[in-house]
Structures are given as C-alpha cells and as structure tokens.
Amino acid sequence: MNLGVLLVDDEPLIRSGLRAIIDAEPDLTVLGEAEDGAAVTPMVRRLRPDVVLMDVRMPVVDGIEATRRLLANVDFPPRVLVLTTFENDDYVFDALRAGASGFLLKRARPDDVVRAIRLLAAGDSLLFPAAIRELAARHAPAQAPAGLDSAGLTDREAEILRLIAQGLSNAEIAAQLIVSHETVKTHVAHVLTKLDARDRTQAVIRAYHTGFITPQDG
Amino acid sequence: MPGPRELLAIPASRTTWRRYAYLVIGAALVAPYPTLAGFVAPALEGGFGAVAAWVVAIAVCCVALPIATGMLTAVRELEIAAARLLLGVEVGDAEMIHSEVSLSTRWRSAAWFVAHLVVGGVIGTLTVVLPPAVVSAFTAPFATGDVQLGQLDPTVPGGPGSAWIVPLALLSPVALVYLAAGASALLARLAPRLLGPSPAERLAAVQRHAMRLAERNRLARELHDSVGHALSIVTVQAGAAGRVLDSDPTFARRALTDIETSARNGLRDLDHVLGLLRDDAAARTPTPTLADLQRLLASTRSAGIHVAAELTGRVDDVPQAISSEAYRIVQESLTNAARHAGHVPVSLSLNVGAEHLEIELTNPLDASRPHRPGGGRGLNGIQERVMSLRGQVSAAPDAGQWRIAVRLPLHPKP
Numbered sequence: 053m054n055l056g057v058l059l060v061d062d063e064p065l066i067r068s069g070l071r072a073i074i075d076a077e078p079d080l081t082v083l084g085e086a087e088d089g090a091a092v093t094p095m096v097r098r099l100r101p102d103v104v105l106m107d108v109r110m111p112v113v114d115g116i117e118a119t120r121r122l123l124a125n126v127d128f129p130p131r132v133l134v135l136t137t138f139e140n141d142d143y144v145f146d147a148l149r150a151g152a153s154g155f156l157l158k159r160a161r162p163d164d165v166v167r168a169i170r171l172l173a174a175g176d177s178l179l180f181p182a183a184i185r186e187l188a189a190r191h192a193p194a195q196a197p198a199g200l201d202s203a204g205l206t207d208r209e210a211e212i213l214r215l216i217a218q219g220l221s222n223a224e225i226a227a228q229l230i231v232s233h234e235t236v237k238t239h240v241a242h243v244l245t246k247l248d249a250r251d252r253t254q255a256v257i258r259a260y261h262t263g264f265i266t267p268q269d270g
Numbered sequence: 271m272p273g274p275r276e277l278l279a280i281p282a283s284r285t286t287w288r289r290y291a292y293l294v295i296g297a298a299l300v301a302p303y304p305t306l307a308g309f310v311a312p313a314l315e316g317g318f319g320a321v322a323a324w325v326v327a328i329a330v331c332c333v334a335l336p337i338a339t340g341m342l343t344a345v346r347e348l349e350i351a352a353a354r355l356l357l358g359v360e361v362g363d364a365e366m367i368h369s370e371v372s373l374s375t376r377w378r379s380a381a382w383f384v385a386h387l388v389v390g391g392v393i394g395t396l397t398v399v400l401p402p403a404v405v406s407a408f409t410a411p412f413a414t415g416d417v418q419l420g421q422l423d424p425t426v427p428g429g430p431g432s433a434w435i436v437p438l439a440l441l442s443p444v445a446l447v448y449l450a451a452g453a454s455a456l457l458a459r460l461a462p463r464l465l466g467p468s469p470a471e472r473l474a475a476v477q478r479h480a481m482r483l484a485e486r487n488r489l490a491r492e493l494h495d496s497v498g499h500a501l502s503i504v505t506v507q508a509g510a511a512g513r514v515l516d517s518d519p520t521f522a523r524r525a526l527t528d529i530e531t532s533a534r535n536g537l538r539d540l541d542h543v544l545g546l547l548r549d550d551a552a553a554r555t556p557t558p559t560l561a562d563l564q565r566l567l568a569s570t571r572s573a574g575i576h577v578a579a580e581l582t583g584r585v586d587d588v589p590q591a592i593s594s595e596a597y598r599i600v601q602e603s604l605t606n607a608a609r610h611a612g613h614v615p616v617s618l619s620l621n622v623g624a625e626h627l628e629i630e631l632t633n634p635l636d637a638s639r640p641h642r643p644g645g646g647r648g649l650n651g652i653q654e655r656v657m658s659l660r661g662q663v664s665a666a667p668d669a670g671q672w673r674i675a676v677r678l679p680l681h682p683k684p
Contacts, residue, residue, distance in 0.1 A: 063499070065528050069506030072521055076513045137498040158502035162509040 055173050056083040058099060060092055060118065061107040061135060066158065070105060073162045080169060089118025093125050100130075102173045106152070107135045108143040116147045123151040123250075131172045131251070133179075145187045149261070153253045154179035178252045181219030188260035203246045210264075212239045213247075217256045217265050281447050285358060289454035290447070292356035294397065296390015303387075307331035340383025341376040349382060350465050357458045361466040375468050382464035389457060393450045400446055407439035486547065492651055493543040500536025504529050535609070542605055559593035560585040560620070563600065567618075570604050576615040577604070583622025592678055595655050596620075596627055602652050603631040603674055610672070622680075629676040635667055652676070 057074055059067045059082055071082045083099040086092055090113040092104065104122070108115040119132045134147040134155040144155045153175075156168050171179055178184065205213065215225045226236045240252070249255035259265040272280075280286050307327040314323035339345055353359055371379075402420030410417045413428030426432050467475065511525035558566070563585065570577050588596065600618065607616045616633045649665055652674070656663040661678035 063503065065503045065532065066506050068521075069503070069510040069525070072510035072514050072518065072525075073506070076517065137502045138494070159505045162513050165509075 053079065055080050055103060055169065056099065056101040057081065057169060058084050058086065058092070058095060058101040058104045058130070060086045060089065060104060060110070060115070062087050062110045063107075066107070066135075070165065073165055074169070077166050080166060089113030089115055089121075092118045093122050096122060096126055096130060102130050103169050104130050104132045105135055105156070105169075106132050106147075108141060108147055114143070115152075116143060116150045119147055119150045119152050131175070133168060133172050139183065140190075142191075145191050148184070148187070148253065148257050151250070151254065153251050155183075175251050177221035177224075178216060178219045178256060181217060181256075184253070184256060185217070185260075188257070191261075205243065205246055209239055209243050209246070212236065213243050213255060213259055214265060216240070216243070216252050217259060280451050281444065286447065286451045286454075288356045288358065289458070290393070290450045292352060292386075292457075293390040293393040293450055293454055295352065295356075296386040296388075297394020297397070298390075300387045300391040300394070303332045303336055306335070336384055336387055337380045340380030343371050343376075345383060346371065346376070346379040346465070349379065349386065353458075353461050353465055357454060357461060359458045359461045361462050362472070372468060372470065375471065378464045378468075382461070385457065385460065385464070389453045393446075393453060396446055396449070400442060404439045404442060407435045410435050488651065488654065489543050489546055493540065495650075496539040497536045500532045500539070503532040504536075507532070538609060542609075557594045558597050559590060560588055560597055560600075561593070562597060563620070566597070566601055566604070570608075570616075573608070574613055575604070575608055576613075578615065578617040580617070580619045582620070585620075585622055588622055588627055588680060592627060592659060592680060595659055596629060596676075596678060599629060599652050599655055599676055600631070603629070606649065606652075606674075607631065607633045607672070625680055627678045627680055629678075630673065631675075632668075632671045632673045635670055635672050649674075 057080060059070055059074075061067050061070075064087070067085045067087075071085070074080045074082050083101050084095055086095055087110075089106070089110050092106070092113075096104065106115040106118060110118075113121075115134055119134070122132065123129050131154075132147075132152040134144060134152045135158055136144050136155055137158050139157060148155065154168065154172050156165065156179075160168070168179055171177065211229070212225060215228065220228065222233060222236045222240060225240075226233045229236070243249075244251070244255055247255045247258050249258055256265070307324075307330075310331055311324045311327035314326055317323070318326060340349075350361055353361060399420060399422065403422050404420075406417055406419050407426070410426045410428060410432040411430050415428050416425040417428055417432075418425050426435055507525040507529050511522040511529075515522045563579075563581070567577055567579055585593065600620070604616065604618075607614070614633045616631060619628075619630045621628045652665075653663055656676055656678065659678050661676060663674070663676045665672075665674040667673070
C-alpha cells in the first residue's frame with residue numbers, strides 16, 4: 053500500500069529535507085507541500101493524502117487552526133502528524149486537542165519519521181505514549197473526573213483504554229488480557245465510538261483531559 | 271532575649287569586639303564637632319555674650335553640622351559599609367542602596383549618623399576614662415590620703431576601709447563590655463530601618479529587577495526559537511542528505527551548504543544574545559539610551575559595516591524608558607541588517623519630533639539571498655518593543671531596499 057503525505061511547514065529547508073527522507077521510502081510519497089496552514093484544506097481535497105505533516109507555528113494560519121479546519125471541513129480527513137521543534141511546546145497539546153493524531157519532533161531520526169507516518173496511517177497503536185502522558189500531566193484539568201462516566205464504558209473497555217494510553221497495540225493488549233485479537237479490535241472500536249474519538253490518540257487525550265486517566269496512572 | 275549561656279559568651283565573642291570597634295569609630299568621629307564649637311564660641315562671644323555664643327556654637331557645630339554630615343551620600347555609603355563589616359548587619363542589597371538617594375533617606379541616614387556619634391561618644395569616653403580609674407582604685411586600700419579615680423572627680427579615702435572598691439574596679443571593665451554589646455545590638459537592630467532602602471526604593475529596585483528578568487526571558491525565548499529553528503533545519507537536512515547520498519548526490523551537496531548556513535546563523539544568534547546577556551550583567555545600571563547611540567554606531571562601523579546616520583532633534587528630550595527601548599531597537603535593526611544582508615551599507619535616520627520619535631533604517635536588498643517567508647525572527651524582538659510602547663512598526667522591501675520604520679509616541683497614553 054502506498055501512503056500519500058502532505059508537508060506543511062513555513063521553512064522550505066524543513067520541507068525539502070522531509071521530502072527527501074519520505075520519498076526515499078518505496079511505500080511513501082510526498083504528494084505536495086504547503087507553506088502555511090491556510091492552504092491545507094484545499095490541498096487535502098485535491099491530493100487526498102493519508103497523512104499530513106503539519107508544523108505547529110506558522111505565520112498566518114498555525115497548525116492548530118489548520119488541523120481544526122481540516123477536520124471540520126473534509127470528509128474522511130487524513131491523519132495529522134504535528135511537527136514541533138520543542139517537546140515541551142504548549143501548542144502541541146493544543147494541536148492534539150484540536151484533533152491531531154500524533155506529534156513528531158523535527159529532530160527525530162529519519163527512521164523514526166517514516167515509522168511514525170506508517171504507524172499513524174495504520175492507527176494501530178499510540179505514538180509516543182510517554183510524551184503524550186507528560187504533555188497531559190502539564191495540562192491536567194483541575195476538576196474532578198466526571199466527564200467520562202457518562203460515556204458508559206464497560207469495565208473491560210475502561211481497562212483497554214488504560215492500556216491504549218500506555219501505548220500498547222491491539223496484539224499486545226490481546227496478549228496481556230488473554231483474549232483474541234478480534235475481541236480487542238471490537239472493544240477498541242466500542243471505546244472510540246463511545247468517546248466519539250476518531251483514533252486512539254484522540255481517545256487518550258480525552259481520557260486525560262476528563263481526568264478519567266490521570267497521568268500518574270501510567 | 272539571649273539565654274545565660276549566650277550572655278556569658280559575650281565578652282569572648284568576636285562579634286562583640288567588632289561591634290565595639292564600630293562604637294569607637296563613632297567616638298573618633300565625634301571629636302571634631304565639640305572642638306570646632308570650642309573655637310567658634312569665643313569668636314562669637316563679642317557679638318552675642320558668653321551664654322548665647324555657646325548656645326549658638328553648640329547648636330551649629332554639635333547639632334546642625336553632624337546632621338548635615340550624615341546627609342552626605344558618601345557618609346551614608348561609608349556607614350553602610352561599616353555597619354555591614356563591623357556590626358554584621360545587612361541593610362538591603364547593594365543595588366537598592368546605590369540607587370538615587372531620596373531626601374527622606376538622607377534624613378534617615380542623618381539620624382543613624384547622629385545615633386552612631388552619640389552611642390560611640392559615650393562608650394568611647396568610658397573606654398578612655400575607665401582604665402586609669404581602675405588602676406588608681408587598686409591603690410586606694412594602700413594609700414594614706416584621698417585617692418582620685420583617674421581623671422574622675424569623686425575621690426576615695428585611702429586605707430583598708432576602701433578595700434570594697436577593688437572588686438568593683440575589677441568588675442567595671444566587664445560591665446563596660448556588656449554595655450557596649452547591648453548598645454551596639456540596639457544599633458544593629460536599628461540599622462535596617464535607618465540605613466536600609468525606603469519602601470519606594472525597594473519597590474523601584476524590585477521593578478528594575480522584574481524588568482531585567484522580563485528582558486532576559488525575552489532574550490532566552492528568542493534564543494530558544496532561533497537556535498532551535500537552525501538546529502531543526504540542520505537535523506532534517508543532514509538526515510535527508512544521509513538517506514539520499516547515493517541516489518541524489520545533487521540534493522546531498524545542496525543540503526551540506528544549507529546545513530552550513532543554518533548552523534552559522536544559529537551560532538551568530540547565539541553570539542548576539544549571549545553578548546546582550548553579558549552586557550546586561552556587566553552594566554546592570556545604567557541601561558544604554560539614545561545618548562549612547564554614537565558609541566553603538568562606532569562599534570558597528572568597527573565591525574566593518576558602513577552606517578550613514580542622520581540624527582535630528584534632541585535625543586536628551588526623549589523620556590528615559592523610551593530612549594533605552596529606542597536604543598535597543600536601533601541595535602537590533604543594525605544586527606538584523608548585518609545578519610541578513612551581510613556587509614552592506616546601512617542608512618539610519620532618527621528624528622525626535624514634538625510628539626513622536628521616528629527611526630528608519632534601510633539597506634539594499636541582496637538579490638542573491640531570497641527573502642524568506644516567515645523568517646526575520648530578529649524582527650519579533652523589535653515588534654514586541656514597539657507594541658509595548660504603543661508605537662507602529664513596518665518592515666518590508668521598498669524599491670530594492672529593505673526598510674524598517676518605527677514610530678514611537680513620546681508621551682504614550684496609558
């Protein structure tokens with residue numbers, strides 16, 4: 053399967069570097085480049101990429117707003133992988149809250165860049181669970197956990213949500229709970245539906261945000 | 271209150287004797303004033319009569335003059351240094367003390383100076399008078415006639431009947447030490463109130479400190495952004511070049527050039543900001559203002575950049591806060607010009623009007639270096655400064671020139 057990628061960054065040298073790294077992979081293709089968030093939605097409509105690599109800070113429309121617009125206006129939107137220079141960037145968490153599926157440091161090794169793109173497209177496990185936990189810890193909500201009670205997760209589903217937050221893939225969850233892979237897939241699908249989350253990252257962000265999982269649990 | 275153990279330790283304590291020295295200095299400082307009164311009074315006697323002459327001489331020489339002395343900044347600094355060294359009290363940090371001295375602060379230092387003189391004078395006099403009195407007291411039991419106690423007036427009859435005076439004489443120096451320790455402890459407690467900064471000075475110092483911290487934070491953020499940006503480019507380009515070295519050597523070669531440029535820009539930013547931080551540490555006060563502009567231009571020129579400057583209006587009329595910000599704006603504009611355009615001639619015009627200060631800096635655009643969208647990170651600093659002063663800034667190419675224009679209101683409305 054060939055995965056299409058859209059690059060969005062205001063720095064041409066970052067775009068050209070990432071393009072060279074991605075195009076060197078047989079299964080990945082850069083379909084286009086944008087230098088500002090404003091161009092993302094029309095380009096996605098036209099090029100239909102599977103993954104958008106999106107810089108957080110851009111001069112006109114930043115990565116957070118671009119992600120929000122993309123998810124609101126495009127049917128079956130691609131996954132958004134947020135690019136950041138700094139790990140402890142507050143904007144990254146905002147971008148994840150806005151619907152990005154993961155984030156990637158610009159200093160990541162080329163192998164990690166392509167691995168992240170493939171992982172995100174497959175949607176089978178959470179990207180950088182520890183980093184997401186740390187981000188969530190710094191943005192921990194003040195109020196008591198209440199938000200997810202109404203989501204009506206079963207005990208088993210809640211347990212699986214915790215394992216997802218730890219970064220386990222479906223296969224790993226199946227091994228840990230001694231159930232079949234198919235069962236796990238069904239549970240995960242239920243969790244996502246009940247949380248109204250489009251992927252694991254969004255489910256975990258919501259779980260942290262509502263206090264259903266506290267970063268200390270991990 | 272000190273416990274018995276501490277009370278016993280007083281005569282052996284180093285602090286006691288250091289503080290004693292402080293009091294003796296006070297005694298030495300007292301001496302000129304009555305001496306002067308002694309000279310002045312006879313000169314006045316002809317005009318005022320003896321009593322009035324002495325009253326006037328003492329009022330002027332022993333009251334007004336010490337107060338006036340105590341109001342001198344130099345005396346204040348000396349007293350603070352002595353209090354710190356000998357009394358062992360901290361009266362506030364150095365910066366607050368060296369800030370401009372207000373009138374109320376001068377009165378407080380005068381009060382301190384007078385207290386130092388009075389307490390020091392009393393203890394000093396006792397220190398001089400007591401030893402001969404003690405020595406003569408020892409001779410009393412063996413004497414045949416009346417014994418005068420040193421220079422003191424009361425006499426003690428000679429003979430064994432006066433043996434009681436011996437233990438008293440032995441105890442009196444110890445009592446003096448305790449008296450001195452007590453008096454200097456009181457002074458030490460008083461010192462922060464009289465020598466320390468006033469609430470207003472403390473507030474001003476805290477504000478200065480906060481401003482400096484904010485400035486440092488801004489620089490740190492700038493550094494974080496610009497160096498982080500440069501290193502990200504270096505990492506991505508180097509990673510990419512490694513991947514495609516065999517398949518696309520042209521890309522790899524270009525990547526090496528970009529890596530070199532980005533790394534160099536990052537280092538230059540690092541150098542620039544560290545330089546500012548160092549300046550900041552070396553010259554905490556005063557911050558440079560437009561009055562220092564010529565020096566800035568000279569150092570820019572010595573770095574090989576040709577600057578044509580045209581200054582109109584009186585820079586001395588610009589309020590201090592705006593003047594120092596304007597200085598930084600010019601400094602950052604010059605740095606930006608050097609960074610982005612290299613060694614091109616720069617022209618600076620600065621005009622102080624009635625209502626506004628206008629700064630304009632132009633340099634020819636380097637056609638070989640395309641303007642980078644979203645670049646110009648050094649510009650952020652200038653924009654932040656201009657915003658905080660409620661001014662306007664524009665920076666854009668204009669007829670083959672890069673032109674940055676700043677307009678600051680001289681009397682911004684809050």
